[in-house]
Amino acid sequence: MFFECGKKCFDFRRYACLPGVLLLGVFCLPLAGAAAEPPEKKVAQSQPGDASINKQTDAGSEMSQSAVGPFSNGDFEQISAWIGRGDLLPARSRVENLLTRDPDNWRVALLAGRLYRRMGLSGLAIVQYEKVRAHDPGMVEALVALSQLHLENLSTEIAIVLARRAVELAPRSKDARLALVNALLAGQSLKQASEQADQLALIYPGDAEVAHARFAVQQSFGQLDDATSLLLSALAKRPQMIAWRLELADLYLSRNDFDACRQALEQVLAVEPHSLEALNALAHLYEFDLHEYMKALRAYRAIREIIPDSAAAQIGIDRCLSKQSDFALNVRNAIYRLLNIKVRDAKLEEGNDLPSSL
Numbered sequence: 001m002f003f004e005c006g007k008k009c010f011d012f013r014r015y016a017c018l019p020g021v022l023l024l025g026v027f028c029l030p031l032a033g034a035a036a037e038p039p040e041k042k043v044a045q046s047q048p049g050d051a052s053i054n055k056q057t058d059a060g061s062e063m064s065q066s067a068v069g070p071f072s073n074g075d076f077e078q079i080s081a082w083i084g085r086g087d088l089l090p091a092r093s094r095v096e097n098l099l100t101r102d103p104d105n106w107r108v109a110l111l112a113g114r115l116y117r118r119m120g121l122s123g124l125a126i127v128q129y130e131k132v133r134a135h136d137p138g139m140v141e142a143l144v145a146l147s148q149l150h151l152e153n154l155s156t157e158i159a160i161v162l163a164r165r166a167v168e169l170a171p172r173s174k175d176a177r178l179a180l181v182n183a184l185l186a187g188q189s190l191k192q193a194s195e196q197a198d199q200l201a202l203i204y205p206g207d208a209e210v211a212h213a214r215f216a217v218q219q220s221f222g223q224l225d226d227a228t229s230l231l232l233s234a235l236a237k238r239p240q241m242i243a244w245r246l247e248l249a250d251l252y253l254s255r256n257d258f259d260a261c262r263q264a265l266e267q268v269l270a271v272e273p274h275s276l277e278a279l280n281a282l283a284h285l286y287e288f289d290l291h292e293y294m295k296a297l298r299a300y301r302a303i304r305e306i307i308p309d310s311a312a313a314q315i316g317i318d319r320c321l322s323k324q325s326d327f328a329l330n331v332r333n334a335i336y337r338l339l340n341i342k343v344r345d346a347k348l349e350e351g352n353d354l355p356s357s358l
Helices: 002-009 018-036 039-068 073-085 088-101 106-118 122-135 140-152 156-169 174-186 190-203 208-220 224-237 242-254 258-271 276-289 293-306 311-324 327-338
Strands: none
Touching (some): 088 106, 106 140, 140 156, 140 174, 156 174, 174 208, 190 208, 208 224, 258 276
């Protein structure tokens, strides 16, 4: 080892004398000692420095994880605000990013359940609300949401069980009792639904949603006068509820009050001119009940402007053009109007009816 190091450092031909050899030893002994040092010792000497580096790396990793890790209360409130305002695209991007990083976080699951429910993705919403329920079986919001989602999926018995549990946990919760009323009505348990609606009326007198629930109960019992009065009172408090106004139009139609039905539908279209459900109902009202075929034609054409390839709307247009040119039919309709006789024409062919979803 000594001479190998010497070869690397010096030329023996220049140091043939004894002093040169001694000088060579002075230079090469430290190098030989370093070369002969065992690897374990070198590693042992480097451990303190490595430990400090590892600590710094771990600290940096923790800071990085905290920067992208579990979200804060501010994030929760911001995403909740997005969902409430209907800003679903940024909310979905943020929520699904959080789900990827922290799939077991129940607060993330709660936001995801609210988001997917708002988007109409009932299956995904049920999965996320079940995560919340697994974390906190007594959370009323999750129970109510799951009851409503299962009711949408026609799982009536499950919906009733979940809503009953929510009412047991929070007897004064309006959302829980409303969910139970709707589930009981869907399950044809009219008497129990009526009892729950009466309890709601005692707890929340004058509330619009409670009045709407009582309307649904009275309509199920066939008490159309009471149902109409309750629905009108609900709309007086919540006039912006388009769905309730469509229900009012349908209620008037079932009572053969065609003029009131038309007014209700026109009120909807004044707020939402492109409401397919309202246009469909108005077209049928003009064609089959009021026998005003040109007005029905305009309604069908309005649907075609929204959905150009709607076959059902085209069938309605062709049907109205045929009826408008039928002299005998128009004479009959004129006589009926003169005598104030209300006749509801049957639809010619099954399948010509425009589905509400188009």
